[in-house]
Amino acid sequence: MERTVNSFLQHLVVERGFAQNTLDAYSSDLNQFRAFVKDNLDAPAEQETWRLVDINLLNSYITDLRDNRGYRETTTARKVAAVRSFFGYLSRNGLITDDPTENLGSPRVGRSVPKFITEDEVKQLLGTAADTGTPEGRRDASILELLYATGLRVSEMVGLNVQDIDFEEGFIRTWGKGAKERIVYVYPEALSHLRAYIGGARVELLGNKRGETALYVNQRGERLTRQWVWNILKASAKKAGIDTKITPHTLRHSFATHLLQNGASLRHVQELLGHSSISTTQVYTHLTDSHVREEYERSHPRA
Structure with a gap:
């Protein structure tokens, strides 16, 4: 068996x-x-x-x-x-003649609405993370800025190598679920954080391990783990005075929600998130209902 x-x-x-x-x-x-x-x-x-x-x-x-x-x-x-x-x-593969799961029922699970933080809370989080001079602190600030800039999954983040970044064109090449390659774009401030981290804090953290290709490394010069990034975010949120429980996926959800609230199309957000089906991305439309109502009341001449 x-x-x-x-x-x-x-x-x-x-x-x-x-x-x-x-x-x-x-x-x-x-x-x-x-x-x-x-x-x-x-x-x-x-x-x-x-x-x-x-x-x-x-x-x-x-x-x-x-x-x-x-x-x-x-x-x-x-x-x-x-x-x-x-x-x-x-x-x-012919290992069984009949599939017993063909008529098998399954629990009906409603799709939960993703949790996100506001744009003001994001500014508070990133601003607090940037307020440090240690190599670890500068690395952490770059990580949080990049998570929000790109909507990357934490597994995609820790899998990045330095050569995956194109500073000239302003994008990162990453591999998501099912080893699917995609391009994610990075706004200038996040690129600036990233460039400063690679030329400064990363060099200090690497020490004599100059052959390491990982973008984000710990104090031993080794690739960061997913759990490490979770801990970085948890500590940064506490330092910023944000009571909401925040995970790396919270920043991914915030990335998608804020894009939609500011006019991005659902199809473009789907591509940026690396969703194979737009139905997965559609869950974010529930988060923007209040924004749509506000726009209606602001824009309709008789509202």
Whole structure:
């Protein structure tokens, strides 16, 4: 059983270019499902095990996730989606004759409205972060400025190398979900922060590790991790006196929301965020409803 799951995970890396954090989630979900199947199905061999999984066992698994383990609907839906993908792989490769997930129900999950901070809070956050003279502080200021300037995911941010930046044209080349390459544009102030960081603080942080290609490095001259960026943002928000819980994704949501509020088209925001479907980007329209109302009342001659 484990061998088949590992084969599928390898397929996700090689054929579909899944990022490590997505792969980790699939691995966790499928190994949990594998343990459930092993405990609830008596099969003579691994290959036979997957053939014997049916809709009743799958429904029992969903019940176990909800009632016994207490998972939320969003988590349960994600785990069910991983199982669907796995059995689709088994079916396409002739490892099973019938896909038991074809008629499997899944929790209906409403799309949550992303949390964002106001433009004034962004100014407060970036202004406070810039008010430091240490190499780490100058690095942190550059990171926060670039996150808001580009709407990058934190995984994309920590994956950047120095050679991905084109200062002349004012853009960065990055690789998003599914290893899809895209161009993100950077406004002049963020570029200025970035140039100063590369020529100053980064050199100090690298020490004798001059061969490191990572754009953002820690005090040992090694590439920053996603968790490190989370901690930087948490500390900066606290220092700025912002009570709202802020994550790197909060800046990404703020980036998208503020663009739409200031007149950017949904299609252009979709491209900047790297969303494969515009339906993913449409969730941000809920955030701009009040802005649209204000514009209506301001602009309509009889409003």
